[in-house]
Amino acid sequence: MMWAIFSILVENKPGILFEVTHMFRSRNFNIDSIAVGVTENPGLSRMTITTYGDERQLSQIGKQLDKMIDTVEVRRLDEHKTVYRELAIFKIKISNAEESMEVNKLINAYGAKAHDTRKDSIMAELTSTPDQIRAFEELAGRFGILETARTGMAALQRSGA
Numbered sequence: 001m002m003w004a005i006f007s008i009l010v011e012n013k014p015g016i017l018f019e020v021t022h023m024f025r026s027r028n029f030n031i032d033s034i035a036v037g038v039t040e041n042p043g044l045s046r047m048t049i050t051t052y053g054d055e056r057q058l059s060q061i062g063k064q065l066d067k068m069i070d071t072v073e074v075r076r077l078d079e080h081k082t083v084y085r086e087l088a089i090f091k092i093k094i095s096n097a098e099e100s101m102e103v104n105k106l107i108n109a110y111g112a113k114a115h116d117t118r119k120d121s122i123m124a125e126l127t128s129t130p131d132q133i134r135a136f137e138e139l140a141g142r143f144g145i146l147e148t149a150r151t152g153m154a155a156l157q158r159s160g161a
Contacts (some may be wrong), residue, residue: 010047085127089124092123
């Protein structure tokens with residue numbers, strides 16, 4: 001199984017998100033993450049979808065997406081030629097001042113931002129690659145993660161790639 005990033009340019013109209021996700025569901029493909037937003041052209045939106053599969057399945061996903069009426073462009077991005085990031089927010093439990101200092105050190109080490117510091121918890125905002133987010137989550141887990149929210153990945157291919 002391999003990981004793939006699909007960048008899909010679609011017409012910005014009601015129902016397109018449903019159509020794309022329905023295509024995945026009807027063919028028994030799983031969406032690992034999805035992020036959608038309007039582009040520099042207000043008539044178009046860009047969907048970034050990450051998924052797993054073998055080469056045949058991933059090729060099939062690309063072909064099926066390309067066949068859709070409201071799809072303008074489908075690209076399977078090479079992770080080595082792409083800038084991709086995800087936003088994650090963690091509410092981390094803290095029991096005392098020492099743990100608060102340790103969590104703040106962890107937040108700083110990952111280039112995250114601290115928010116809503118309370119006596120029993122602190123929120124960390126981290127924008128990074130999924131691997132870095134997982135690594136942060138693993139280290140923060142020893143304090144206790146109370147809640148997590150993640151955006152899904154946004155990605156653009158590098159110029160000249």
